[in-house]
Amino acid sequence: MAETLLILDDILVQYGNVPILEVPSLAVYAGEILAIIGPNGAGKSTLLRVMGLLEQPVRGKATFRGQEVTRENALALRRRMASVFQEPLLLNASVVENAVLGLRLRGLDRRTAEGRVRPWLERLGIAHLATRPARSLSGGEAQRTSLVRALALDPDLLLLDEPFSALDPPTREGLLLDLETVLRTTGITTVFVTHERNEAVILSDRVAVLMKGRILQVGSQSQVFTQPVNEEVAQFVGIETNIPGVVEAVGEGLAQVRFNGRTVDVVGDFHPGERVLLCLRPEEITLSPARADAVKTSARNRLAGRVAKITPWGPHYRIVVDCDGARLVALVTKPSFLDLELAEKKEVVASFKATAVHVLRLR
């Protein structure tokens, strides 16, 4: 396991008597990108401020590189980090003057600071804007300037608070991919806060899910996205099919779960009679025509149902299939949508592998 860069211990933040954030413990490992995801108002920005030593929690301690943060060393430790926020928050000066700001605050002279900033301006594609007033920049250019200002500090820890959410989609994608390249090649330890789970998929090694001020799950990206610990997390990470059922039979690492008079095979060790929730990502479900000569699939589970709702979903169609009251959500591509001649009330078969089902035990 890599070195732990930052450890939060028993953190409590409250405004008035209202607890905003309660984190018993959280570690950031050197070299990783940790995404913190959660809905708006979950306390993500507060958590990032605590990590960046920008907000003093009511209780708890932070340890940076084995050094406990105190009032005396807070500034020195804060200067080994750099923050980028949703708004670029540039000063009314030129691009290059904004870019050197953090270095100048650390006492570097103008010439040295500009020398350090230059390669970063090139790398983020804004070198040609160096002398432009910050006020004249577009949203994307301004955010790139803000990123250069942070990256030029060569921080031990980079803190990103929804840096893309104020940008339009093409600008956002371009910057996201550029930043991903920069972070992967430099290996800068990063904490990345976002409410867009798709951004977290592109930019994270580990993911922490924060809801109502508490961390519900921390784990590798695939773990969080395919094996959520509860229904709330499941819904937030995009698992749209959640069907309650009861384990009927078990054997050889497989279990049969019954719901609404149907059975589904799943993988895992369960006991008969256990109440469970079947979770399925939309991309794991394949739809096929309800005819007998239907295409053979390797999928173990085949459920007949009727199309309940069709919604165009970006390049896909989102199809809700009703199986006697249980609702399955599938994503199909435009060609297969046309092939299947899908329409509301049409009978279809939804199939998925036993391994695709994530089973949550219900209490």
Place this chain on the structure above:
Amino acid sequence: MELILEGVLTAFRLVFSGDAEVWTITWLSLKVSGTATVIALTLGIPLGILMAMTRFPGRAFAVALINTGMGLPPVVVGLFISVLLWRSGPLGFLNLIYTPAAMVIAQVAIAFPIVAGLTMAAFQTLNPKLNLQLLGIGASRPQLLWLLCTEARLPLLAAVMAGFGGVISEVGSVLMVGGNIKGQTRVLTTATVLETSMGNFGTAIALGVILLTLAFGVNFLLTRIQQREQIRWPRPS
């Protein structure tokens, strides 16, 4: 027409001949109003920043008080300071009435609310999230304050100009607490009033021209600083 021409000519003669009395009056004007402005800035800028950046009970009342102070009539200030400093008044033992010190006190009372009010407005135009961002790239508290001041330099220097402009040009309070004593408390404004009332329009216009030139000079200097594009750096801390 002849009157104005005569006044301008007198002005040139007085300025370039190095008339001792005119120079004494001009120098005292600059000294009294300059000192008053510096004191008003020292008190008013921190108060304005504090009012803009903090929330406390009774803040709305305090803001209203400062805003009222921005329009304080100089004669009312003159009246209050006179009563305070009058020989038999509560601060009479200081023996300050009819001295330049009394004039400075009166002008501080006029300029201080102007500076505080405009500073407050200047800092309220800044994005509140800027604080966090500057701390987030490693600013210390003093550096943060300095950067916020440079960022608010346009309205902040307007506050300095308004403060200085307010006191260099006022006549009511300096006349009342200073007494317009020749060679001691006579300043450009009070001298202009006196010369006009005596029908010496030439001298009065001359004094007026000097006053205008002075005000223009100071404001020109401040405007140059205000419109500068670069960030000035204090010694790193």
